[in-house]
Structures are given as C-alpha cells and as structure tokens.
Amino acid sequence: MTEHITLTVNGVAHEVDVDLRWTLVDVLRLVLRQTGTHVGCEHGVCGTCTVLVDGLPARACLILAGQADGHEIETVEGLGTAEHPHPLQAAFSRHRALQCGFCTPGFLMLAAGLLREEPRPDPARIRDVVASNLCRCTAYDGIIAAIEDAAGSAGAGHPRDLG
Amino acid sequence: MKPPPLRYLRAHDPEEAVELLAEYGDEAKVIAGGQSLVPLLNFRLARPSVLVDIGAVTPWATLVSGDRSLELGALTTHLRIERAGGTEPFRGLEVLPRTASLIGHLPIRSRGTIGGSLAHGDPAAEWCILAVLLDAEATLCSGRGERRVPLTRLLQGFFTTTIAPDEVLTAVTFPRTGAAASLVEHAPRHGDFALVAAAAAAEPADGVCRRPRIVLGGVGPTPVRVPDAEDVLAGRALTPDVVAAAAAAAAAAVDPPSDAHASSAHRRRLVATLVTRALTHVGGRAREGRAA
Numbered sequence A: 001m002t003e004h005i006t007l008t009v010n011g012v013a014h015e016v017d018v019d020l021r022w023t024l025v026d027v028l029r030l031v032l033r034q035t036g037t038h039v040g041c042e043h044g045v046c047g048t049c050t051v052l053v054d055g056l057p058a059r060a061c062l063i064l065a066g067q068a069d070g071h072e073i074e075t076v077e078g079l080g081t082a083e084h085p086h087p088l089q090a091a092f093s094r095h096r097a098l099q100c101g102f103c104t105p106g107f108l109m110l111a112a113g114l115l116r117e118e119p120r121p122d123p124a125r126i127r128d129v130v131a132s133n134l135c136r137c138t139a140y141d142g143i144i145a146a147i148e149d150a151a152g153s154a155g156a157g158h159p160r161d162l163g
Numbered sequence B: 001m002k003p004p005p006l007r008y009l010r011a012h013d014p015e016e017a018v019e020l021l022a023e024y025g026d027e028a029k030v031i032a033g034g035q036s037l038v039p040l041l042n043f044r045l046a047r048p049s050v051l052v053d054i055g056a057v058t059p060w061a062t063l064v065s066g067d068r069s070l071e072l073g074a075l076t077t078h079l080r081i082e083r084a085g086g087t088e089p090f091r092g093l094e095v096l097p098r099t100a101s102l103i104g105h106l107p108i109r110s111r112g113t114i115g116g117s118l119a120h121g122d123p124a125a126e127w128c129i130l131a132v133l134l135d136a137e138a139t140l141c142s143g144r145g146e147r148r149v150p151l152t153r154l155l156q157g158f159f160t161t162t163i164a165p166d167e168v169l170t171a172v173t174f175p176r177t178g179a180a181a182s183l184v185e186h187a188p189r190h191g192d193f194a195l196v197a198a199a200a201a202a203e204p205a206d207g208v209c210r211r212p213r214i215v216l217g218g219v220g221p222t223p224v225r226v227p228d229a230e231d232v233l234a235g236r237a238l239t240p241d242v243v244a245a246a247a248a249a250a251a252a253a254v255d256p257p258s259d260a261h262a263s264s265a266h267r268r269r270l271v272a273t274l275v276t277r278a279l280t281h282v283g284g285r286a287r288e289g290r291a292a
C-alpha cells in the first residue's frame, strides 16, 4: 500500500511515495539513498540504526514509514563532514572509538541525543546509555572516553552547522 | 526480514480508532510505540492484515493526577515516566519513574508506551509486574462501550490478555495507597528483559507491615502474587529475620520454568535474593516515611 508521506531529514523536507509498512531505516537507505544510517539486526537490539526522531534517540528499524510521517529525523549525514567533523566525530577519531565503523553512526546519534538533553553526563551515565548499542570490535572504553571528551565542546548535542 | 504486506491505517482521534477496530478487529492489530510489535512484524512472527496506528490519538497520551489515583494515558512513553521522577503527580508513586529506567534502553524508552507494554503482556515486563503489585486498573474502550479491568484479570498468560479484538486500552490507573514499593530484577545484560523480577509493597503502620504484597515476574506465564510469603510478613516488622523467612517462602512457593536462559533452580535462587532486596528496600523507604 503506497502512500505519500513527508519526512524531514536533517532539516530538509522530503515528499516520498512509500509502502507504509516499510521501516524508517529502509526508507532512509533505499528510497532517500542516505546510507549513513546502518542496519543490522532489524529487531531493536544492535542499535546501529539509531537516529533522532523529534530530538530523541530511536531505532529506525522499529519505526514504520507511516509512523515517521510528519516527524523530524536526524541522521549521521547531518552531523558533520570529513572536512568539518562534528565534535563527537572528532572525539571518536581522537580516542580510536571505532575499528570497522559499522556501529559508529548509531553510537554518534545516540551520543548526540544524550548530550542535547544532558550536556555534562558523568562516565557512569554515559556507560549506562551506550549499553544500548553493540560494538563487536570492543571499542567501548574509547567510545565512552570520546563522548566524555566531546561533552565539553560547544554544540556537541547538535548538528555542526547549527552548533 | 521486512513486515508482511498489510494495510496501515491511522486513527486521528478516539472515535476513529474505535471505528477502525470495530470494522477490522479480528484481522487488525493496534500499533502504539511499535517496540514489541515491529520486531514481530520484521520477523513475520505477527502477520496482521491491518494495522491501526493510534500514535496520533493525543487524548490517550494525557496524565490525570487526582488525590486518590494517577491515571496514565496508554500512549505515555516509558521515557516520559522516567523523566517525571520527583514531580507532583508521581508523589507516592515514585516506584514508577524509578522502575522505568530498567526498561530496555533509552532509544526503546523514547518510543515504547505503558499501554503497549500492558497489552503485550510479557510476564517479565516491569509495567505488568507493577500494575499487579499496585492494584492498577486498565480502561478498555470499544464501540460497545468502556470497561475497567484490574490488571490481575487482564493478564491471562504469556502474551495473552482479555482485551477483545475490537477493544483498545486507553489508560491505566494506579491508586494512591501510600504503600512503600520497590521493584528489583536480574538481567544477564544491562537493558535486557529480566530473568526474574521481584516487586514488594507494604503500608507502614507503627513499625509493622500492613497489606504486604509480593509479586514476581519471569517465573510463570503472568506476574504472580505469592500469598505464602505475604503471610509471613503480615503484622510484623521488616527485620532481617522476617525478610529472610519471607524470601524463603517465596522461593518455595514458585515452580519457575527452565529454558535456554536459566534453569528452574537458578531462577528459584534469584527469587530468594531479589525478594530479600525488594523487601529491604521497602523497609528502608517505610522507615524514612516515604511512600512507594
């Protein structure tokens, strides 16, 4: 059942015709061709598909296209660029918080959502929140250090050009 | 995998939701936060031919705080309850925000709803356990009218409730009893569903326990009360000896299942440990004169 929906992705409104049973992560990747958001388990467990929906971290594999209609989505494409990395991206690089990088978009968006609401989380709080996402290259210490480090920078919870 | 072909219909207000369910009830499923249903759809373990999305029915997302009870709209998210800790409506029901933080993870709590959790009926779900512990009632609505059902009667078995196909759960009401309450659980990994959870409540009166309640999750097809353990507590102070006796009675009263996650014997030992912790917590809160 194809229908017309409006998705605002990183501030840009997209009018798309999609089957409403599709998940948001499939709409992002297969319809909008924005493949920064990764997809792994498709049942909410791995977290690599984490995006912000109306400012809050959410699993893009557990939201149907129909549910996303009319909402504001933020993905890793909106955070920063290779030339102008976002403070979180720079900190992930500095702290070697990734190896293969498959999990990284999810961790970045999770962290951006956390820092937007709680600009100065302590390491225990960061540890608690990142437990939601899986990294199979065991880079958790680096991930926690990177988020703690970025938490000091201005605009760490916001896309770079807005921060 | 991907959800099976289905018709996705959106309700914009309560009337429309009820009408859609009256029309499609038998073949339809309600979708609220989708945090339990979408995984089932993605794996095609659920194959409804119609989905009725109630996410935009704002009257079902309201919170009504009264002197005698707190009514939470079905669409209230886990995260909203977690963040309401310390606010006036949750005074005396602080166990709700405290426990919300145990449900899954932040990105799950931002979408999942209390109504969805109760309607899903997982026997280890924190809201199902607390709703039984605190004598909560669900409000169910259909074209045939509205009815209120205690959670003990709503929850019938593993993922089985008495909600009729044309009914929707619109709210859950927690009475303000003044009881001190606590829920503790053991999950092998942070954020997972609990292997076993224990919840306890008691109304403090002159240093002794009135109306003690103990409810366990993860030991059978629904959250269960354990009268044998409650009897040990009635009219007595929550001293370490009494707590230990009640914990032993609770462990003896249950016959938990063995499965891939844990053996029956392991679950039984968890019951004893967790009941001890929950009661110790309740005793502490009661001594400080703090409810729930």
Ligand SMILES: Cc1cc2nc3c(=O)[nH]c(=O)nc-3n(C[C@H](O)[C@H](O)[C@H](O)COP(=O)(O)OP(=O)(O)OC[C@H]3O[C@@H](n4cnc5c(N)ncnc54)[C@H](O)[C@@H]3O)c2cc1C
Binding pocket: A043, A044, A045, B029, B030, B031, B032, B033, B034, B035, B036, B037, B038, B039, B074, B102, B103, B104, B105, B108, B111, B112, B113, B114, B115, B116, B117, B119, B120, B122, B124, B125, B126, B127, B163, B167, B168, B169, B170, B191, B192, B193, B194
């Ligand atoms: C990784 C992960 C970890 C999780 N961990 C936990 C945990 O530790 N503890 C826990 O309790 N839960 C956990 N959950 C489940 C989560 O709490 C869900 O939010 C909740 O079980 C269902 O709420 P929902 O709003 O998402 O419902 P949905 O997924 O939308 O619906 C679930 C079921 O309830 C029905 N339904 C929903 N709302 C209504 C209504 N108002 N009236 C009638 N029927 C309705 C639907 O038809 C469906 O059958 C976890 C989920 C994930 C993905």
Ligand code: FES
Binding pocket: A038, A039, A040, A041, A042, A043, A044, A045, A046, A047, A048, A049, A050, A059, A060, A061, A062
């Ligand atoms: S793909 Fe969404 S959580 Fe794994």
Ligand code: FES
Binding pocket: A097, A098, A099, A100, A101, A102, A103, A104, A134, A135, A136, A137, A138, A139
């Ligand atoms: S960097 Fe490889 S999974 Fe995290």
